[in-house]
Amino acid sequence: MAKVLAQAPARKGPQTAIRIREAALELFSRLGFERANMAQIAAEAGVSQATLHYHFEDKFQLWRAAMLQLRAVIGEEERLLEAAMDSPPEVQLRMAMRLFLQISWRHPALGRIVALEGMAGGERLEWLDAHLIGPRNRRLAELAKAAIDSGALKPFPAEMLIITLQSAAAGVINLAPMMKTSFDVDVSQAPARAAHEQLILDALLGGLLTDPSAMT
Amino acid sequence: MAKVLAQAPARKGPQTAIRIREAALELFSRLGFERANMAQIAAEAGVSQATLHYHFEDKFQLWRAAMLQLRAVIGEEERLLEAAMDSPPEVQLRMAMRLFLQISWRHPALGRIVALEGMAGGERLEWLDAHLIGPRNRRLAELAKAAIDSGALKPFPAEMLIITLQSAAAGVINLAPMMKTSFDVDVSQAPARAAHEQLILDALLGGLLTDPSAMT
DNA sequence: AGTATTTCTGACTTTGTAATCAGAAACTAA
DNA sequence: TTAGTTTCTGATTACAAAGTCAGAAATACT
Incomplete structure (x- = not known):
């Protein structure tokens, strides 16, 4: 008995797809595509697993939707760089490198995902490269x-x-577990960042040696 | 009919465990722990999947057995370094760094595995750190x-x-797929290595700038 | 009000993969 | 030869994870 009783109700609001995308980005970046599973993402977003498939056809499409949230980050970087477009190339390069590092710190998800997928190759890497x-x-x-x-x-x-x-950029974020294990040092905080x-x-x-001529 | 007929025979020789370890190292380093599966390793080693479990209790123990093959590599590095023990520290450091890079190139498996597990954390990383x-x-x-x-x-x-x-060291090996995708350049060959x-x-x-004072 | 549409869910199916096990074949020793 | 041991295998089990689907609940429309 009590079999066809309380089918659970619905309507979490129009924010549902957004919450799912955010949860997906969080988990995909922390665990990678395969280790992050739909059940976890659903739980994190506070919906059922079937709801994920209602909003996104399959896991790969959900992944792409999650990644698209990072476009704003790259766009911001691009805009800041354009401001220095008239400087000499080495100054632009230095600025670009600094921006690259800063953005990697501010949005660790980007660096983690690039490292993860950049190692694996395949269709996800191709999508990342293109988009x-x-x-x-x-x-x-x-x-x-x-x-x-x-x-x-x-x-x-x-x-x-x-x-x-x-x-x-990716290594300092991604290898934090190794540094913690080998040195018991947390390299994921602000002082380490600087x-x-x-x-x-x-x-x-610039060179690390105080006297570059000392060692060929 | 023909049901209990040809049970396939046995005895691949005492090399079997070795072949399994080698196949396992190859696949674990190329694909990582989770994506490398027992069926692939068995196929690569030319044995049945059950044979893997005869020689190694479970997947994690097979992984450790595969990793132990890399101890010789680290040991060789250590021995070469001892030769320079009386040099000044910056000379030793330079030599250690060069050895580190050279060994990463000669044994890409090591760098790949460290990167893979160093990102994930967990018991495999702890084992790697300890051993x-x-x-x-x-x-x-x-x-x-x-x-x-x-x-x-x-x-x-x-x-x-x-x-x-x-x-x-890990990046130049591991991100080869990304470089191929973004630049259509193969960074896994000898010229790139140098x-x-x-x-x-x-x-x-040493510093990359021809004139280090030019850009603060 | 009633009807249609959208959003969501539990229950189910399917697939991929690690692990188990009874027993066959090869080898060893008596 | 025969009994015992080691090495190996096909068949099966156990389980986790992605994806499907009928239908319930909320909303929108008439």
């Missing part, structure tokens, strides 16, 4: 090339700077 | 601290150098 990170990567490489051509930087393959920057930014910018653009 | 990477990380940090104390390096949090080095090693060492220890 999120491709233009930014290529703009950075162009800046590096221009700075090299102008003689401000030593010649080196420009893509290597991207990969180093991306690795550094130290890391300075290290990367100083190192990649 | 594989912890001592190396701490030795590097000590070297950096010594070099800073001797005045050869600008002061900075030594752990940040580890995370940057680890990120760079360029990257030089960039990291030059940058982190």
Whole structure:
């Protein structure tokens, strides 16, 4: 008995899809596509699992909807960069690198997802390249090339700077568990953020040695 | 009919466990713990899935057995470093960093696994720290601290150098799919290896600018 | 009011994967 | 040869996770 009784009711408001997207971004960025499961996302959003499939056809489409929320972040970065468009390339490059690092800190989800999917390859990476990170990567490489051509930087393959920057930005966030385990140090807080930014910018653009001539 | 007929026979030789370990390392490093599945590993090793469970109790223990194969790599690194034990700390540090990068290139599995598990945290990371990477990380940090104390390096949090080095080493291997997608460049080959090693060492220890005073 | 539409859900199906197990084949020792 | 041990396997179980669906509840429309 009491079988067909209380079918649970509905209408969580028009915010439902938004809450789902936000919960999805949170979990996808923290756990990655496969480890984040629909049940968790549904619970986090406060809806049933079936509701996820009502608003989004399948897991991949939900993932894309979640990722699209990051477009504003990239857009903001782009806008700030345009302000420096008339500076010499090495100044623009430095600014672009600083922005890259700052945004990685402010929105750890972006760096985590790029690292996660960038390692795996596949259709999600291709989507990210087309809709999120491709233009930014290529703009950075162009800046590096221009700075090299102008003689401000030593010649080196420009893509290597991207990969180093991306690795550094993502690594400091993503490898926080390793640093905690190996050193019992929490590198995810503000002081570490400042130290890391300075290290990367100083190192990649200034040199770490107090006397660069001392060691070839 | 033909039901209890040909039960398939056995004896693949004493190499079986070794082949399984090797196949497991290959797949765990390429795909990570969860995406690599027992069926694939069994197929790669040329045995049935049940044989995996005969030699190794469960997936986690197989993973640990696979990881132990990397101990020789770390051991070799350690031995090479001891040869330079009497040099000044910044020379030792430079050598340690170069070894770190070279070994990451020669054994991509190590860097991939550290990146994969270092992002996720959990019991596998703790095992890695205890049995594989912890001592190396701490030795590097000590070297950096010594070099800073001797005045050869600008002061900075030594752990940040580890995370940057680890990120760079792992990143250039792991983010190869992203570089391929964004730039259609293959960074997993020897020429890229050399360029990257030089960039990291030059940058982190020498400075990238031709004129360091030009840009504060 | 009644009817249609939208939003949501519990229950179900399907699929992929780790783990178990009884027993076959090969090897060893008597 | 025969009895016992080791190595290996197909078949099965157990379980987790994505995706489907009929229908309930709220809202909108007439």
